[in-house]
Amino acid sequence: MTSSDIAIDIDNVVKRYGAFTALHGVSMQIHANEFFTLLGPSGCGKTTLLRSIAGFEDVNEGAIRLYGNDIAPLPPHKRPINTVFQQYALFPHMTVTENVMFGLRRSGWSRIEAATRADDVLKLVQLSNFADRKPAQLSGGQQQRVALARALAPRPKVLLLDEPLSALDLKLRQAVRVELKQIQRETGIAFIFVTHDQEEALTMSDRIAVMSSGHVQQIGTPREIYETPINRFVADFIGETNLLNVTVQSVSEGTAQVILPSGHPFSCPAATVNSDGTGHLSVRPERIELCPAGGGDLDVKVESQVYLGTDIQLHTRVADGEKMIVRLQNAQSTILPEIDTVVGLKIEAGAARLLAD
Structure with a gap:
């Protein structure tokens, strides 16, 4: 891959605030024309990294390159990078067109050039019919x-x-997510999106970087992040998962032989393994089938049902006390077990994954 294919190259970036380190040697490459998401809980460093790219924060170590060029010496207004913040900061006394033109005019564009460009981008975001309105006359999505x-x-x-x-x-x-992704495709430029919302990240992104405590935990496509998490944090943070304590008997060529809490042997892919022979089996709730007691991989007692419209969650408990959530499609053919009954759970082949702490 050439430098022209890499929009942003983040190379071993460290950011400290006094004794606190917000970013610990973060490295990643963001491709041109890519919708890339920085995902993680509050305080994980994702916004600090975004502000460092924008130039609002100086990094202590490492480099940030834009299409191969070091942009560290450039102040924010000299970087060919723009930011959309949580607060839109629109000028209430200006029309939509005037708001869009404002930055262009400050940058030296003529009024005619700025007006033409404003018309173009308002067409792109489907707001041409609202060009003469003030922000107070717009919905939140329009703003x-x-x-x-x-x-x-x-x-x-x-x-x-x-x-x-x-x-x-x-x-x-949900509606704006679809529009935003479509706009990114049409513009053909790299979007770097910060969120703590896993559903937003999964539905919009070409690739996701999952962050925690200033470290990058995993980078991959939404499917890779969800289906093959590299560790327990990623599995637990992205969507819902069950994490069962298991005993590891052996690992060979990426496949583990483990003992489930039920005592049954089980084979599954292994991402990481603890040195003491223990691990956590990650199983997504939608990858579990109900069966009669004794006929599956483990038996559980049904404790409650949660109606979600499209799905129904069964909250169950294994004999050793561990909780298991099962997600069933809400269909007329779905037969729900009674509360306090014991049922069997069968884990879909290849759906479980062994993870270390």
């Missing part, structure tokens, strides 16, 4: 798209998005 148009107007080489959907309600967030 978000104005902020996006304003950031895209100067034709940045990379667009940074710092949790820009957090102020929207759920249905509007």
